[in-house]
Amino acid sequence: MASLPPGPRESPTRQIARWTRQPTVFLESVQREFGDVFTLRFPGYPPLVVISRPDDVKAVFTAASTVVEQGPFPPFMRPLLGDQSLFFLEGVPHQRERKLLMPAFHGERMLSHADTIRRITRAAVERCPRNQPFPLASIVRDISLDVILQVVFGIGDAGRLHALHRLLAGQSEQARRTRNVSSLLTTIAMLLVPGPTLDSLYRWSGRGLDGSGRLDVSGLFPWRTAVRLQASMDQLLAEEIRRLDDEALENRDDILATMAQAIDEDGARMSPAHLRDEMVTFLVAGHETSATGLAWYFDLVLRRPDVLARLRTEIDQAGGPARVTPQQLQQLPWLDATLRETLRLRPVVPQPARRLLRAMPLNQWILPAGTVVLPSIYLAHRRPETYAAPETFEPQRFLEQHFGPNEFFAFGGGNRRCIGMSFAMFEMKMIIATLLELNLSHAGPPAGVTLRAITMAPDTGVPVVIGG
Numbered sequence: 001m002a003s004l005p006p007g008p009r010e011s012p013t014r015q016i017a018r019w020t021r022q023p024t025v026f027l028e029s030v031q032r033e034f035g036d037v038f039t040l041r042f043p044g045y046p047p048l049v050v051i052s053r054p055d056d057v058k059a060v061f062t063a064a065s066t067v068v069e070q071g072p073f074p075p076f077m078r079p080l081l082g083d084q085s086l087f088f089l090e091g092v093p094h095q096r097e098r099k100l101l102m103p104a105f106h107g108e109r110m111l112s113h114a115d116t117i118r119r120i121t122r123a124a125v126e127r128c129p130r131n132q133p134f135p136l137a138s139i140v141r142d143i144s145l146d147v148i149l150q151v152v153f154g155i156g157d158a159g160r161l162h163a164l165h166r167l168l169a170g171q172s173e174q175a176r177r178t179r180n181v182s183s184l185l186t187t188i189a190m191l192l193v194p195g196p197t198l199d200s201l202y203r204w205s206g207r208g209l210d211g212s213g214r215l216d217v218s219g220l221f222p223w224r225t226a227v228r229l230q231a232s233m234d235q236l237l238a239e240e241i242r243r244l245d246d247e248a249l250e251n252r253d254d255i256l257a258t259m260a261q262a263i264d265e266d267g268a269r270m271s272p273a274h275l276r277d278e279m280v281t282f283l284v285a286g287h288e289t290s291a292t293g294l295a296w297y298f299d300l301v302l303r304r305p306d307v308l309a310r311l312r313t314e315i316d317q318a319g320g321p322a323r324v325t326p327q328q329l330q331q332l333p334w335l336d337a338t339l340r341e342t343l344r345l346r347p348v349v350p351q352p353a354r355r356l357l358r359a360m361p362l363n364q365w366i367l368p369a370g371t372v373v374l375p376s377i378y379l380a381h382r383r384p385e386t387y388a389a390p391e392t393f394e395p396q397r398f399l400e401q402h403f404g405p406n407e408f409f410a411f412g413g414g415n416r417r418c419i420g421m422s423f424a425m426f427e428m429k430m431i432i433a434t435l436l437e438l439n440l441s442h443a444g445p446p447a448g449v450t451l452r453a454i455t456m457a458p459d460t461g462v463p464v465v466i467g468g
């Protein structure tokens with residue numbers, strides 16, 4: 001008979017309030033009370049079963065696509081990303097799409113973007129003050145946005161770059177403001193508004209590649225500005241897609257051009273609407289995530305002179321931050337260990353989510369169909385059985401021990417593991433090495449954890465100073 005693990009008895013509204021306010025404190029306190037497997041309840045959601053033991057995580061990550069599917073997603077995700085986004089594909093179409101997209105994110109093609117990433121990073125720090133504190137978190141956000149625009153979308157022209165950068169930076173500023181004003185209310189509203197209703201309102205409001213200007217009811221909604229911004233973004237992306245017809249694609253090495261040339265098993269190319277959906281997917285999945293990883297990196301590393309000194313020595317021995325090649329950078333063990341340890345201690349994404357399509361046995365329980373299982377990256381990365389002194393930032397552990405895919409899974413797991421993982425690791429290493437050309441020091445207290453869009457982010461701007 002179907003059964004669920006125990007969990008807090010307080011109301012779903014109170015549970016989501018605690019999660020939104022202090023996600024990590026909430027998770028840890030529930031785990032202390034109920035053990036490694038527990039059930040949370042949020043308004044408008046099916047039961048959420050949180051797991052973190054490697055065997056349980058493995059069972060969920062390796063379950064067949066007839067047993068689990070990706071999700072659920074907040075209702076605003078589908079109209080924003082589009083039906084053909086990798087996030088919403090399942091089974092064979094999902095695996096086909098990954099095969100089609102994968103080459104763009106790996107190998108020589110990926111390494112060829114090193115100079116662009118270095119140039120973007122240098123240009124961003126040029127604009128930073130010297131000898132006075134500034135928030136590094138917003139600088140790395142700008143850098144990672146420009147990396148997406150130039151490396152993923154292939155936009156080289158300064159005017160078009162500026163227009164999209166302003167628009168998208170504005171969009172996340174809007175998200176931030178909404179969060180700040182009423183983060184709890186927004187979260188609850190997003191969870192409560194039934195997906196199809198919101199979906200149809202978005203569609204009425206006339207977004208889309210054709211810009212068909214249908215009745216605009218977005219003003220009835222608190223999302224008014226967001227909907228308008230999305231329409232402008234779609235228009236700019238449509239121009240980039242149209243431009244593909246005018247250019248010699250074989251001379252371009254960006255990810256959009258690679259996707260546009262890809263041919264699937266039936267000999268077909270991706271349609272403009274399909275390209276648009278994947279562009280927004282990479283933007284949403286790859287912008288805040290890499291930026292947040294970098295902000296955490298410097299929050300942790302700049303407060304550990306021993307770790308920083310060893311990093312500088314390693315990079316100097318490879319030719320110095322200005323000259324180290326992308327191939328060398330990929331091979332530096334201490335840089336790799338410090339980045340992994342950052343993603344262990346401060347995972348950017350709190351947990352992937354899987355919905356059960358049919359009942360699934362898990363330990364002594366039989367989880368009913370419809371249950372959502374959350375492999376908690378945060379809790380799994382803090383298991384004392386796996387990680388000695390789990391609360392300490394200790395990169396050395398990654399040099400001494402190998403952690404399996406169900407023990408360390410900052411990028412998720414199974415056949416849905418982050419498709420941008422290698423690219424994100426490379427991008428972050430490139431940006432870190434370039435920032436180490438400067439004499440950076442931390443200028444604030446250690447950051448705490450706050451929820452920000454889809455990430456667990458520092459609750460400060462990570463203030464730093466560039467010394468002379």
Ligand code: HEM
Nearest residue numbers: 282285286289290293348349352411412413416418420424
């Ligand atoms: C530090 C940086 C990043 C982190 C921590 C991260 C983490 C994750 C996680 C946890 C998932 C869910 C995996 C699962 O459900 O098992 C995911 C999926 C995904 N990520 Fe990332 N990600 C990062 C950067 C990127 C970048 C740079 C891109 C692309 C430019 C990207 C594109 C995607 C896509 C498309 C998916 C969906 C994969 C699928 O459903 O098959 N990510 N990522």
